Amino acid sequence: MDTMLFTGRSIWTMIHGIVLGGAALMGLSAALFSLRAMRVADASDVAAEHQTRHLAWLTVFVAVVLWLTVLVGTYVNFPPYRATPPEGLTDLSQFPRSLLQSNPGTVWLHAFAMEIKEHVPWIAAMLATAVAFVGVRYRSTLLIDALLRRMSTALLAICFLLVSAVSLLGVFVNKVAPLE
Amino acid sequence: MADSKGTNEAGANGAALAAFLGAGIGAFAVGVMVILNESGLFEAPALYEPAGGVSGRTTIAVVIWVIAWAVLHNRWRDRQVESRRVHLATLLLIALGVLLTFPPVWRLL
Numbered sequence: 001m002d003t004m005l006f007t008g009r010s011i012w013t014m015i016h017g018i019v020l021g022g023a024a025l026m027g028l029s030a031a032l033f034s035l036r037a038m039r040v041a042d043a044s045d046v047a048a049e050h051q052t053r054h055l056a057w058l059t060v061f062v063a064v065v066l067w068l069t070v071l072v073g074t075y076v077n078f079p080p081y082r083a084t085p086p087e088g089l090t091d092l093s094q095f096p097r098s099l100l101q102s103n104p105g106t107v108w109l110h111a112f113a114m115e116i117k118e119h120v121p122w123i124a125a126m127l128a129t130a131v132a133f134v135g136v137r138y139r140s141t142l143l144i145d146a147l148l149r150r151m152s153t154a155l156l157a158i159c160f161l162l163v164s165a166v167s168l169l170g171v172f173v174n175k176v177a178p179l180e
Numbered sequence: 181m182a183d184s185k186g187t188n189e190a191g192a193n194g195a196a197l198a199a200f201l202g203a204g205i206g207a208f209a210v211g212v213m214v215i216l217n218e219s220g221l222f223e224a225p226a227l228y229e230p231a232g233g234v235s236g237r238t239t240i241a242v243v244i245w246v247i248a249w250a251v252l253h254n255r256w257r258d259r260q261v262e263s264r265r266v267h268l269a270t271l272l273l274i275a276l277g278v279l280l281t282f283p284p285v286w287r288l289l
Contacts, residue, residue, distance in 0.1 A: 074238065079230030112283050118234045119214055119281040123207040123274070126245055130203035134196045147263045148196055151270070155200065158274060 009179040012076050017174065020069040021167050024128075027062040028160040031131075034058065035153045040143050052139050059135035062156075063128040066163070070121045078118070080179055096177035106176050113169035124162045127155045194256030197266040202252050204273030206245025211280025213237040218286040 034055045040048040085095040092099040100110040131152045135142060142148055216222040217237060224236030279285055
């Protein structure tokens, strides 16, 4: 008998959480490490110029991947999550939001976790975009200019914390009420 | 004029600070859209019905972010701007934006 190992909804959830979200977290880690480890004092350093080019592309990669994560999450994964079940349906496994709300022990996963997941990633994407812009436009000075580097690091660190927290909440939601 | 603390190819830090502050304003806009919705003062229309109100709230916040960034960029791109105050304002706006998206905060309303 032919059985599908993963449904389309399940595959999109994996693309959102593991492929895109995971790539964003790895990219953020690499960018934060690079900003810290690659800082230099001499603008004419040839190696530094090479490094800053990679760093600029890394910040662009993070921003693009975060926007894709946010858009897939909002416009592909969220609609089936919040779909309303037909009247009288007792098996709510295909309706994650209703499933979470049907049990007092899991209500918080919608009222707290999912509410945060709906909005906070958009903030992270905006912050990453600002850093990517600075990474590209100020490529030759980002690793030398202490104030610029510090602010870029701060925004990426905030971004990393927000994405980590939201990812963890996503794991909780998906463990209890997966999109299948 | 460029000072010793912040320069770019053009000799001005204004474009970077415009991007940072623009992101702070965008983050704050997300928080404001959420709190307005939760308090019942303004409900953004659903731009994509299956996703519901979040599609409207986030789209409006993105538009505010892009406009704020564009205006700031236009004003500051060739200027050397005092960084510390802009950095502080950016961090404050981000903190407020994140705080306003936090359900325990809007349940205090």
